[in-house]
Structures are given as structure tokens and as C-alpha cells.
Amino acid sequence: QVQLQESGPGLVKPSGTLSLTCAVSGASISNSNWCSWVRQPPGKGLEWIGEIYHSGSTNYTPSLKSRVTISVDKSKNQLSLKLSSVTAADTAVYYCAREEALTGRPLGIWGPGTKVTVSS
Amino acid sequence: DIQMSQSPSSLSASVGDRVTITCRASQSISTYLNWYQQKPGKAPMLLIYAASILQSGVPSRFSGSGSGTDFTLTISSLQPEDFATYYCQQSYNTLRTFGQGTKVEIK
Numbered sequence: 001q002v003q004l005q006e007s008g009p010g011l012v013k014p015s016g017t018l019s020l021t022c023a024v025s026g027a028s029i030s031n032s033n034w035c036s037w038v039r040q041p042p043g044k045g046l047e048w049i050g051e052i053y054h055s056g057s058t059n060y061t062p063s064l065k066s067r068v069t070i071s072v073d074k075s076k077n078q079l080s081l082k083l084s085s086v087t088a089a090d091t092a093v094y095y096c097a098r099e100e101a102l103t104g105r106p107l108g109i110w111g112p113g114t115k116v117t118v119s120s
Numbered sequence: 121d122i123q124m125s126q127s128p129s130s131l132s133a134s135v136g137d138r139v140t141i142t143c144r145a146s147q148s149i150s151t152y153l154n155w156y157q158q159k160p161g162k163a164p165m166l167l168i169y170a171a172s173i174l175q176s177g178v179p180s181r182f183s184g185s186g187s188g189t190d191f192t193l194t195i196s197s198l199q200p201e202d203f204a205t206y207y208c209q210q211s212y213n214t215l216r217t218f219g220q221g222t223k224v225e226i227k
């Protein structure tokens with residue numbers, strides 16, 4: 001079955017760049033639908049960051065658009081998230097999730113998430 | 121952006137209770153509405169998609185309804201494993217947005 005696994009540094013310094021990867025197993029990312037990044041600050045709700053199609057097309061939430069880059073590496077079967085100029089407000093658990101080929105375009109498969117703390 | 125608002129933000133209920141959570145969109149989203157369940161320390165899990173279609177493996181006590189701007193998630197008989205936070209999410213346009221969540225707690 002398809003599985004997603006996020007990875008990356010758990011600690012990032014303020015003003016630095018947060019870089020995460022999401023490894024896809026059990027399916028080729030080239031045949032996948034849109035893949036999203038979603039984050040959840042401590043004790044708060046879910047925030048959709050953006051998504052990428054295997055062709056490289058992207059959509060980003062307006063509030064983060066100037067700082068976010070999502071990319072796909074087909075050779076490694078993974079997607080990546082970069083968030084620049086981070087502050088403490090970017091401290092969160094970051095999830096990658098894959099859209100299912102179903103009516104309503106739901107995010108049907110999620111990785112376990114990776115916790116990122118922004119602190120000096 | 122399409123804003124999603126859920127009510128209530130939290131509720132207390134007993135095992136066996138019928139629970140209803142509502143989700144309202146700031147504009148019509150047809151039936152592009154999905155529901156997720158999240159337990160502490162875990163990733164969200166898809167419960168219902170397209171407003172009313174139960175994801176494979178999800179118990180039939182969960183149901184969803186609605187279209188346009190108003191949607192509901194109903195748990196017909198609350199079970200101990202259902203105590204969690206529930207989120208609605210719209211996929212009508214390219215910018216997906218989540219509701220703020222509804223925490224279902226034990227009474």
C-alpha cells in the first residue's frame with residue numbers, strides 16, 4: 001500500500017530555511033495525484049500550505065506563498081518543502097498527504113508527520 | 121479564499137450519544153467537502169469525502185450530509201474510540217482550507 005514518510009531537521013534557527021522531504025513508497029509519484037503539505041502548530045488546527053502535481057504544477061496558500069517552495073523529485077520518488085525566513089510562528093508538525101482519485105479530491109493518505117521547532 | 125467554520129469548537133458527550141458537528145463554507149462548494157478525524161499525536165485520517173461518501177473501512181455510525189455551504193458530520197452512537205478532533209476541509213478550488221476543528225471529549 002502507499003505510504004508517506006516525512007523527514008528533515010527538527011530544529012531550525014530563526015530567519016533560516018526549513019527544508020523537509022516526503023518519501024513516497026508503494027506507488028510512483030509520477031502516477032500520483034496532487035500531494036499536499038499541511039502543518040499543525042502546537043495545540044492548534046490544521047493549516048494547508050500548498051500542493052504539487054507530478055508535472056511540477058503547484059498551488060500555495062496566499063499567506064505563505066512568498067516564502068514557500070514545493071518541488072518533486074521523480075528519481076527519488078519524493079516531494080520537498082522549503083519555507084524561508086522562518087520565525088517561531090512556523091513551529092509545527094508538518095505532514096505530507098496525497099490526494100485520492102475520488103470525488104471531492106480528499107487527502108486520503110497521510111504521513112505520520114515531522115515536528116519542526118524554530119528556535120535559536 | 122474560501123473560509124470554513126465549524127461549530128461547536130468542542131463538545132462533551134457520553135458513549136452512546138448521537139453527536140452532530142456542523143461546517144459552513146463562506147461560499148458554495150457544491151459537495152467538495154471532506155471530513156477528517158485526528159487523535160492526539162497522530163496524523164489526520166479521512167472519514168468522509170464528497171460530503172457524504174464513507175471512506176473504506178470507516179464504521180457506518182459515521183455519516184455526512186449537506187451541499188452548497190452547510191454540512192454536517194453525524195456520529196449515530198458515540199464509541200470510546202471516537203473521542204478525537206474532527207476537521208472539515210473544502211477542495212472546491214485550488215486553495216484547500218480546513219475548518220478550525222471540533223474536539224469531542226468524554227462527558
